[in-house]
Structure formats: C-alpha cells, structure tokens
Amino acid sequence: MIKEEFRPVIESSHGRCKRLNINRDMVYSNKIIGDAELQNKFAKKRKMILTAAPYMEQLINIVKGHNFFALLTDGEGCILNAIGDEKILSEAFKLKMIPGAYMDEESIGTNAMAVVIKTGKPVQLSGADHYIKSYHRWTCSGAPIKDYQGNLIGVLDLTGYTEQVHPHTLGMVIAAANAIEEMMKVKEFHKLQNTNNKHIKTIFNSMPVAIITSDVDGKIKIYNNKVAELLGNRDNQLEVKMMNEIINEWDHIKELVLNRDHFEQDISIKSLYNASNCHLTANPIYNPIDDSVEIIYVFEKIKKVEKQAFYTFDKIIGKNENFLKIVQYAKKIADSKSTILILGESGTGKEVFAQAIHNYSIRMDGPFLAINCGAIPKQLMELELFGYEEGAYVGAKKGGNQGKFEQADGGTILLDEIGELPLDMQIKLQRVLQEGIITRIGSQKSIPVNVRVIAATNKDLKKEVELGRFRKDLFYRLNVLPLYIPPLRERKGDIKLLIHYFMKTICDNLNKKEIEIPDEYLKLMMNYNWPGNIRELENVIELIINTETIPSEYFNKETGATDDAQDVEILNLAHVEREHIKKILQKNKGNITRTADDLGIRRNTLYNKIKKYNLCI
Structure with missing residues (x-):
C-alpha cells in the first residue's frame, strides 16, 4: 500500500505528463544516449559510481531471490548502473532500462526516479502510479543523492514486482542513499582539506x-x-x-x-x-x-625494492608428481609470446603462478599488473584498462591518464576472473590481443603496446561460451597455452609440506613461536578436503598461530569438493572467525575493550561481529 503522503506529488507528476503529451502506451525512454556520450558520463560520475557500487550490492543482497533490481542515475535521470536478480533485470533490459537511458518525466513519464528529480525527496510508487502502462508491473522506491551543498547529483532506485511492495523497501533505499551521501561528503571534505593545505605542503611532500x-x-x-x-x-x-x-x-x-x-x-x-x-x-x-x-x-x-611480482617458482611449494609436471610446463611456456589461460578453483594459487611465470620470463624486469575483472564496475572497465585522453570529459586529468595496458607495456598483465569481463569489453580485448594496440577514451590515436597477457578464471569458459556469456573467438585467443592448477584435494601429499611452510613463514612475519601440531590433528587436516584450497589452509594456520588452539571441529565437518568451493570457503572461514572471537572474549571475561585490542579491531567492529555471530558477552 503506497502512503497517501505521496499521492499529491504523483498526481502532480501525472498532470505534467499529460501537458507534455507523453504517450501512455510508450515502452522505451525517449532519450537513450550512445556509447561515446555514455562513456563521458561514466568518466564524469566515476566517483559516485564507485562510492555507490558496494551499497547497491548490499541492497540487492538483502532482497536477493525476491526479484528486485537497483538503478543508479545521475541528477538528470541518466542510468549509470543497474544490478539485480537476473529474471527481473532481463525484463527491465527488454524495456531498455539500461545505462544511458533517461528516467526523467520528459523522457518516460512518472516513476520514482522522475519524481525524486522533480521534488528532491524520497518517494515510493506502485502499479498505476507510473504514468506509462508498461511500468504498471513495477513497484519502485527512489531516494535522492545530494552533494555537501545540497545539490541533487544522483538517484538510487530499487524496483520489483508490484506484489512485493512494502514501506520498509523505501526505508532501505533512503538509508543506502544517505550512506552514499555521507561517504561522498567525507571524500569531498578530505579533498577540500587537501586543497587548503596544498600550498604549504607542496614543498614538504615533494x-x-x-x-x-x-x-x-x-x-x-x-x-x-x-x-x-x-x-x-x-x-x-x-x-x-x-x-x-x-x-x-x-x-x-x-x-x-x-x-x-x-x-x-x-x-x-x-x-x-x-x-x-x-x-x-x-x-x-x-x-x-x-x-x-x-x-x-x-x-x-637504504635499499628500495619495488617489485610488483613477488613470487618465483622456488616459492611454489609441492612435491606431488603431477603438480611438479605442471610447474615444469609453466616454466617451459614462460618465455613464449602466446597468451596463457590459467584455470583452477578459487584459492589454488593462480596469481602466484602468473607472477612466477613473469619472473621466469625475459620480461622479468618489466612491470607486472594484476587486474580483477570482477571487482571493477563494468561502466569503468574501459577507463581502467585503456585510459583516457586530456579533454575526454569535464574534469579529465591534464595530459590524460594511462590505462593498465599502457602501464604494463614491456611486461605482463594478469586479467584475473576473466569470465566476469562484460561482452562489450570482450570485443575490445580481442582487438588488443589481435592487433597489439589500444585506443584511449576520447582519442582516435592507436597506441601500440607490448604486453604479455595472462588470463585466469575459476569458471568453465567452454560452458560460458555455450551459454552466450563469453565470446568464442576470445576464448580461443586466450586459450593458446592452457595451464590447469589442481585443487588441494588432488595433491593431499603436499598438505603437510604446506602446513610446515605456512607455519614458519607466518610465525616469522608475526614474530611468534611456532605451534606444534600433534599427529592426530595432522591426520584430520590431511583428510580434510580443503574446499577453499591453499588460501583456506594458510588462513587456518594463521588462526592456529594467533589463538594457539587447533579448531579440531573445523576439520570434522563433512565438507568435500563442491560446485561452488568459494562459497564453502567463505562459510568455513566465517566459522573460524566466530570461534576465534569467542575464545578471545572468554579469555578477557567479556571485556570489549581488551578483546578489541587483542583482535586488532575497533570496538564498533567487534560489537557488529558479536551481533553477526550471536555471541554471548
């Protein structure tokens, strides 16, 4: 049920739409900008997009599985980001509710984003509250994002089917928008503070x-x-x-x-x-x-060492016969100019192998850059990879900015989680691999780059190709030299060796005494399937060193290889964190200050974790 307080603004918006002769049978926004103009938008709104991204993810995670999608627009109503449940998001995309489409009244009639732009206030609409009929299936809640001067710079919207309407939805959107505003104010405050002190600090910092x-x-x-x-x-x-x-x-x-x-x-x-x-x-x-x-x-x-790739093959631990063959194969292909595709589950050490290959190659003195394709918002991917030219957009850095491919010239670039690369960027990456040139945003000039590309993924890219989510031509271009890193459960003979290695290395780094693990617990660890692979093993050893306790119940779980080992890893590590906090709380008899100090976290963080894990103080 929509609150009556919204009724006057909705009716007022409908009146304006009638005067504008907006067709109620229209389906698409009257204004959808092209790719070049949209890239300029992304560049200008980069800070807001990056600031809002984690809050949008959090919002969608709260309502995950209930068919909602979240939209971020600029102050004029242009969509900058869209995420959500696949089913409803695909329906929205069919209506061209996509980045570049305008959601203001003049372009698409009454909707939550349009009303927020007109009034500057949060609003919730449902069904026929929308002016055009194609939106009557939706319920949407919108809230303004304002800068520190109170100017509207964006709108956050959460949309679902009408049967999902609930006043609490608007509350969540308002809270998320407020959080984005506060974070941007903090960033702006630091920027102004730095500007005011810049003259005094210039010489000092130079x-x-x-x-x-x-x-x-x-x-x-x-x-x-x-x-x-x-x-x-x-x-x-x-x-x-x-x-x-x-x-x-x-x-x-x-x-x-x-x-x-x-x-x-x-x-x-x-x-x-x-x-x-x-x-x-x-x-x-x-x-x-x-x-x-x-x-x-x-x-x-005295000695300044800035090496971007730290791992070498002599730091890769293992005696498993098959694993040693893989290491030898990796050495053999290190000097090749061909692209390498590293495959393996999360936590198996794909980046370690990529760094070792770089350091074993003739490019070892060149740069090594690792890019997580799943961590960069797709709207900013082209900016990050290929850079931009001076004047490409308002506020663009003087002299332009190099992208990651230019920065990696003469060296190696690791494209981790390559399976998350958007389809449009897959086309552009294909051109880089084929022609060895990049073009900055806002420029027509082709820049040659001499970069060895290593891609890595924990996905089955052949299956992704079949599903139409990954380009076949790019897959074959990347898969010239495939390198499969086996999960830890396939090389269990190396577990004991890795335990001793991590025990010594972590103890040296933390300046702590090594913990002797009795044979009975070693046996448990050897028989455990380690769904999180080497990363999980390293985290558990660090836990043992810090707590001087072996969480035997952790290894008694019937956890085996799963289709989503990463999720299992996260669940297991959450269990480890819970047990560690519980132990330190008991040691300090519930004293929050001492426990927070021992854990190296703030009191508020500790309170949040106590609530999260339902711990008794």
Whole structure:
C-alpha cells in the first residue's frame, strides 16, 4: 500500500505528463544516449559510481531471490548502473532500462526516479502510479543523492514486482542513499582539506625522503607523504600515533638526539608489511617562545625494492608428481609470446603462478599488473584498462591518464576472473590481443603496446561460451597455452609440506613461536578436503598461530569438493572467525575493550561481529 503522503506529488507528476503529451502506451525512454556520450558520463560520475557500487550490492543482497533490481542515475535521470536478480533485470533490459537511458518525466513519464528529480525527496510508487502502462508491473522506491551543498547529483532506485511492495523497501533505499551521501561528503571534505593545505605542503611532500616531527614524548605531529609510503600505509594516512610504533628502541635514540643535538645511524623500522632498513638522521628543534622541544626525523631507504611480482617458482611449494609436471610446463611456456589461460578453483594459487611465470620470463624486469575483472564496475572497465585522453570529459586529468595496458607495456598483465569481463569489453580485448594496440577514451590515436597477457578464471569458459556469456573467438585467443592448477584435494601429499611452510613463514612475519601440531590433528587436516584450497589452509594456520588452539571441529565437518568451493570457503572461514572471537572474549571475561585490542579491531567492529555471530558477552 503506497502512503497517501505521496499521492499529491504523483498526481502532480501525472498532470505534467499529460501537458507534455507523453504517450501512455510508450515502452522505451525517449532519450537513450550512445556509447561515446555514455562513456563521458561514466568518466564524469566515476566517483559516485564507485562510492555507490558496494551499497547497491548490499541492497540487492538483502532482497536477493525476491526479484528486485537497483538503478543508479545521475541528477538528470541518466542510468549509470543497474544490478539485480537476473529474471527481473532481463525484463527491465527488454524495456531498455539500461545505462544511458533517461528516467526523467520528459523522457518516460512518472516513476520514482522522475519524481525524486522533480521534488528532491524520497518517494515510493506502485502499479498505476507510473504514468506509462508498461511500468504498471513495477513497484519502485527512489531516494535522492545530494552533494555537501545540497545539490541533487544522483538517484538510487530499487524496483520489483508490484506484489512485493512494502514501506520498509523505501526505508532501505533512503538509508543506502544517505550512506552514499555521507561517504561522498567525507571524500569531498578530505579533498577540500587537501586543497587548503596544498600550498604549504607542496614543498614538504615533494621531498624525496620521509620526514616526521614529534614532541619529546614521541607523539607524531606532522609528516610528509613519503612516510606513509615508507610504512606501507594507504592514502597517505599514517596509521600509527607514536614514534615507538615506528622505531625500535626509540627512547634510547631520543636521549642521544637530545644530548648530542644530532643522531645519524642505519636502523630498522616497523613497516606495515615487514621490517625495512633505513638511514635515520634526527635533530632537536627548540622553540624559544615556550621552551618546547620537538624532534625532526629524516628517513632514507637504504635499499628500495619495488617489485610488483613477488613470487618465483622456488616459492611454489609441492612435491606431488603431477603438480611438479605442471610447474615444469609453466616454466617451459614462460618465455613464449602466446597468451596463457590459467584455470583452477578459487584459492589454488593462480596469481602466484602468473607472477612466477613473469619472473621466469625475459620480461622479468618489466612491470607486472594484476587486474580483477570482477571487482571493477563494468561502466569503468574501459577507463581502467585503456585510459583516457586530456579533454575526454569535464574534469579529465591534464595530459590524460594511462590505462593498465599502457602501464604494463614491456611486461605482463594478469586479467584475473576473466569470465566476469562484460561482452562489450570482450570485443575490445580481442582487438588488443589481435592487433597489439589500444585506443584511449576520447582519442582516435592507436597506441601500440607490448604486453604479455595472462588470463585466469575459476569458471568453465567452454560452458560460458555455450551459454552466450563469453565470446568464442576470445576464448580461443586466450586459450593458446592452457595451464590447469589442481585443487588441494588432488595433491593431499603436499598438505603437510604446506602446513610446515605456512607455519614458519607466518610465525616469522608475526614474530611468534611456532605451534606444534600433534599427529592426530595432522591426520584430520590431511583428510580434510580443503574446499577453499591453499588460501583456506594458510588462513587456518594463521588462526592456529594467533589463538594457539587447533579448531579440531573445523576439520570434522563433512565438507568435500563442491560446485561452488568459494562459497564453502567463505562459510568455513566465517566459522573460524566466530570461534576465534569467542575464545578471545572468554579469555578477557567479556571485556570489549581488551578483546578489541587483542583482535586488532575497533570496538564498533567487534560489537557488529558479536551481533553477526550471536555471541554471548
């Protein structure tokens, strides 16, 4: 039942449609833009599309199986993204409710998105509330997305069949739209803050060394971008607050600095990923106004190693005879110019093999780029792979921007989850493989690229071809040198070897003592089918090291090979996480603060997980 509060705005919209002489028997929007113009839209709205994508996925996951689809439009009503249950989404596509179609009143009559654009307020419509008859089967809930100044920049819509109408649906859409707005405001705030400070920080951040200042207690005051880069932090944001979190024996170094007015020595710092050797110069700064003292630190990396492909064949663990033959085959094809298609279940180590092949080839000194085709919204795929030219769209970066293929020139590009590549991009990839050239968006110029392509998938691409979801010509172009990575259950003799390898490696990284696994539990682990493969095994070993407990009930489950091993892996790892949190809660007698500290997460995150797993405090 649609709330009566919406009735006046719906009737007002119908009145405007009549005055516009909109045909109630029309099926398609009067305005659907072409591919070139749509690509410009995608480029201009890239930030909103990326910000909204996870919230749209979450919204669809909540109503999954109940035949709903979600639409994201810009402030003018142009559809930018559409996801949802396959059945209803295919019906919508038949009505050309596709990216590029406009959903405003002038183009398609009264609907939730059109009303939101006119009023700037959330609304829910059902059945005959829509002006055109072809939409009478739908119920749709729309909510505005506004920028920090209150201007409408987009609309989020959730549509289903009329029998699914429920006021709570609108509530979910409003909540999702609000979350998108808040996330975009946060991003905009950081952007404005960075702009205001840009003049002061330009020189500071242009220095080729990492610089930090702290007070005499070691509390970090300011730092340049090189510091976050040095420590492995993201987005130039430092995750530590105190100098003793970066420098070992900081108290001793502080005393030397204050006593000598100078300190210079090679030291080891605590990076996010591993210890890093640096040359440190430190000096005190005396403030005569308030007699305060600060210390300035300058770090220079002694040995800077930036290798995008870390794995080599000697780091691939296994003694299984068939597996060793596969390794030898991979070495044999490493120097070939032909495309490699790596097949195997999730977690078997497809990217590890791709990196090893790159490092074994004559391209080893060139770049290695790994692209997850399933993680990039399809509207942005062409931008990411092929880049854009200066002036391609409003706000385009000066000088344009290289795509991943240009960045990988002279090296190797891994197209992981290649089975998720949209059909239109499959055509463009086919041209790259065939001709060795790319064309940036907004340009007519062909750019030659010398890139070795390795594709990887856990899908049966032959079946995808039969179903019309993957192009036959592209499949044969990729499948020149197929490489099948067997699941762990087919090489059980390697499980013990991998357990010892991960135990030593993880303990070294975490600076923890190795845990001895009794034979009875080793037997359980050897007999377990490991649906999540090597990735699951590594996660379980890390759990054992952190908790000093072996979750024997985990291996007693009757889990075997499934048609969707990835889902089983996720379920199993969720079980492991639940048991780990439960154990740490018991250890700390329900103390949330201590438990969150031990787990390395925030209190709010811990509360959410306690609720998720229905744990008692």
